[in-house]
Amino acid sequence: MATKRKYYTEEQERLAKIAKALSNPARVFILDFLAKNLDKCCYSGDMVDELPIARSTLSEHLKELKNAGLIQGEINPPYIKYCLNRENWMIARAMLDRFFDR
Amino acid sequence: MATKRKYYTEEQERLAKIAKALSNPARVFILDFLAKNLDKCCYSGDMVDELPIARSTLSEHLKELKNAGLIQGEINPPYIKYCLNRENWMIARAMLDRFFDR
């Protein structure tokens, strides 16, 4: 490949990461679901019945969204209450705003 | 798995597709590059020197962005002038706005 001079900026890497979190319809569904129920927070069991995927698969999508920072889970055994991470949600929103505003 | 009642909405599928187009830093770079040069449109050769990937790989990223509708290429052999697709850009922007606005 030989050496190239420039690589991606931090901003570009971060935007790609946010986009990746949103790049699967199941994850978009989860975020929609959590946003629709901001008042109550949700258990993963509330979502699995609405989705055409196995519990374990849902669990992995939740993990990805957590890693991306878009959601958080409050452990309250044997339940885990999920909700949007407002702070990072706003950051993601601002980044996408900036990106598309031109 | 048994039969599940609900699947993803059109909106959710479309959002996931847009996000997927943005989910790789090389593609974010390309869009940034085209947006920075709205006046002139760009050749793929203008971009390859700034990127740590082979020409053929760049070409495939361009194809993906074209399929997602975010860019368009005007053939002007042996060059191809690329530019943002303003119409779809605005649509994507509106969808993301709506998604994050809550």
Add this chain to the structure above:
DNA sequence: CCAATAGTTCGGGTTTTCCCGAAATAAAAA
């Protein structure tokens, strides 16, 4: 203590993504 419940982790299969270099394409320049 034992069973039930909610959710995660593990092992593994299939598909998709990302990337490359080599070959192909197609028009312009020599």
Add this chain to the structure above:
DNA sequence: TTTTTATTTCGGGAAAACCCGAACTATTGG
């Protein structure tokens, strides 16, 4: 007509994503 130039397509390899069912973890209720 031959060569050069800009880009795409092809073949293929490596890595990641997606999905599943089975096994595991941890707590609560009986």
